[in-house]
Amino acid sequence: MSLTVNDRVRAIATFRFIEVRLMEITAAWTPTTPEMEVKVLFGRHIFDFAQHADWLGKRTFELRKPEQYSLRPVDSYVEVIDALAAEEETGKRLSALYDVFLPALENRYREYIAQTDTLLDEPSVVIIERILTDLARMRRDAGQLRTRISVAAVALPELAGRESAHSAIVAA
């Protein structure tokens, strides 16, 4: 059975919470990251995350919730986001965000599209498809930058494992 309107708004509001947190995390990393080119990358992507949150927040209003309504995910997933935020070294920050967290988030967005009624919920689908295009571009940006300034990718199996341990992230 497809998602109900209530299921949809809870998922969309959860995605909005995540996008706002990603905006805040990249904002926090900007003054505390020394490399100018990496600051530029984060500075550009802060606005990408903000726009995603804004689009999702407009959609929540169309689904019987207030505009810019966010829903906090399950606590254990919030802890994963907090672990991402706590990374301090530039290489780890880049890998944690662009190699671990964003690909996983993309999968969660795709899962949503697979589950919803793409005709009745087309406004959500259009927003998510735009976000997916952005996220792919943002990961490309990070990859190109790492090549240019010679920052090696760092394997972060623990963070990846904690993220993938969540089959669902929407709070009950």
Next chain:
Amino acid sequence: MKEIGFVEEAGLRLRAEPARDEIFKVVRRDKEMAEYDGSGPEAQRESVHRHMTNEITSLDIAAQCILEFPDAPWGLRMELARQCWDEARHIAALHRRLEEMGGYKGEFPISACEWQVTCALDDLAGRLASQNRTFEAGAMDVVGGNIREWRAIGDDATAAVLDAILADEIHHVRFANRWIKQLAAENPRVLLKVAMAVRFVSHANRTLQAEPGETTVNGKVFEDPHSRIPIVNVEDRKLAEFNDEEINEILRQAGFRSLVPEAVHA
């Protein structure tokens, strides 16, 4: 999460500097900067390098405001996020121009003074008054004159970069003006915070600026600070929604050095 603390400098409680590439030499006083007379290649590179590193500071400040004021209205947070994108592009464009001129990042000493002063303030309206309404508005005056100077020496490429940046900066000042008005309408105590911020910025500027007769690291002698006030960019300040009374006050402080608000844009 890494946090940036506070430092004391000349009796002022300032925010400690944000992280910078090791290649940069970060200083706190004007006299520790390099400055060149005329428009020779070194002066040109130092000007672009200084502008580039000021944009890094502007990015850091806007980002820190997003972090430290999570309860700010969403529309204001969106403006700050947009500002981050703009400042990031300005850094990249100026870095590209610097390299085209044969320069490189770290070629000259840099300062993060605007960050140190603005991020020492504990409320968002005060920070908007400091960074956007004071420092960025002041930069609009400086850049307006710089564009004419670059064109005068035949460097249209640098003038074009600065003209594009100036267009963005107008909006950064404008959204600050709009949001300060809105926040003050909702809570009149905001005006007190803004007044305290303006006073702090003014005091910090007076304390940290070079005295007449002091010299830069490369030997240039500082003149009286009043003679260093740039021509007021009246046209762009109007676009940034300063009202006539505010512009008249700025002109008065500048000694009416601008009575010819001619267009500088391409």
